[in-house]
Amino acid sequence: MSTSIMPTTTNDAVAATDFLPLLGTDYVEFYVGNAKQAAHFYMTAFGFQALAYAGPETGVKDRASYVVRQQKLTFVLTTPLQPTGYIAEHVAAHADGVKVLALAVSDAEDAWQQTTTRGATSYLAPQHLTDANGEVVLSGICTYGETVHLFVERKNYTGVFMPGFRAWSNPHFAPLPTGLLYVDHCVGNVGWNQMNKWVAFYEEVMGFRNILTFDDNDISTEYSALMSKVMSNGNGYVKFPINEPAEGKKKSQVEEYLEFWGGEGVQHVALATADIVRTVTDLRSRGVQFLQVPTTYYDDLLARVGKIDEDLEPLKALGILVDRDHEGYLLQIFTKPVQDRPTLFFEIIQRKGAQSFGKGNFKALFEAIEREQEARGNL
Numbered sequence: 001m002s003t004s005i006m007p008t009t010t011n012d013a014v015a016a017t018d019f020l021p022l023l024g025t026d027y028v029e030f031y032v033g034n035a036k037q038a039a040h041f042y043m044t045a046f047g048f049q050a051l052a053y054a055g056p057e058t059g060v061k062d063r064a065s066y067v068v069r070q071q072k073l074t075f076v077l078t079t080p081l082q083p084t085g086y087i088a089e090h091v092a093a094h095a096d097g098v099k100v101l102a103l104a105v106s107d108a109e110d111a112w113q114q115t116t117t118r119g120a121t122s123y124l125a126p127q128h129l130t131d132a133n134g135e136v137v138l139s140g141i142c143t144y145g146e147t148v149h150l151f152v153e154r155k156n157y158t159g160v161f162m163p164g165f166r167a168w169s170n171p172h173f174a175p176l177p178t179g180l181l182y183v184d185h186c187v188g189n190v191g192w193n194q195m196n197k198w199v200a201f202y203e204e205v206m207g208f209r210n211i212l213t214f215d216d217n218d219i220s221t222e223y224s225a226l227m228s229k230v231m232s233n234g235n236g237y238v239k240f241p242i243n244e245p246a247e248g249k250k251k252s253q254v255e256e257y258l259e260f261w262g263g264e265g266v267q268h269v270a271l272a273t274a275d276i277v278r279t280v281t282d283l284r285s286r287g288v289q290f291l292q293v294p295t296t297y298y299d300d301l302l303a304r305v306g307k308i309d310e311d312l313e314p315l316k317a318l319g320i321l322v323d324r325d326h327e328g329y330l331l332q333i334f335t336k337p338v339q340d341r342p343t344l345f346f347e348i349i350q351r352k353g354a355q356s357f358g359k360g361n362f363k364a365l366f367e368a369i370e371r372e373q374e375a376r377g378n379l
């Protein structure tokens, strides 16, 4: 068993040699069966605000896209308008889920050159999109499954989202935000023995580093197991843990995902908050459902993690988990899948110094996931 921890913060030497400087996550795009309703869900349940729209009314013939935003979090919900075409095929194969993890860059042409010359498969050669508000440059590469990374350069753009979109709002419906701030990390599930291949991809093609490794001894219950490596870009703004299933007595949650998604894809997106008790209370009252750990989890919590600023009772009432590393602690909780297939879910995370991922919670958490798998007949 090995867990290696290296600093996630960059230093000048790393920054100077970073061939793919990333400014952060620009947006996450979901391909869905009904973007109008999906956008309503993220506004109503998660507190996102309407921002922009593209569709036939804006000259886009094959799709409708709704952009919703909360602080630095931007989600794009896209649906096909015709029964055929690559978006329709994606939705038919996978149902609703993440297609694009878009990364903000200052030079999208250079990002594409740097990555494709290092072996990335091009998804989108650099394109200059212009309107009266300026120019957005987009380029993209393929990653695991049918997931893609788009590089978004918007330093010369002042419009609401990008060319092709128009401002969208509903003066009669504006749910309050829930305190969600930005994407903390996005996790990919890959196939058997594929984790190291994708670790090498992020290292060689995108210049990321492996900052944490969890083997199947770290992440196993009596029944099932998985392995995970956390990849981080140079400045630590973008973190992509990569999971693969491991052998256990029963079916790993990663296997269940691969089966129902129909291949490799994004398992969860972690959303940061500065007040997890407030955020989760709010989300729960709006109908978001969370995984529950047994209340015995809290019996020896403070003995495990030491002193924390929060009162224990609200954490226990909401089912919020706590873990500590050498830099501090973190609070986290996981939603149930947000569609009928047991595929994409969200993590809500509040970091108080800790830069890790809640290893101390894995066992309680995976046992909670297994209870859900068992209820679905998939364990």
Ligand code: FE2
Residues within 6 Å of the ligand: 185, 187, 268, 270, 347, 357
């Ligand atoms: Fe996570």
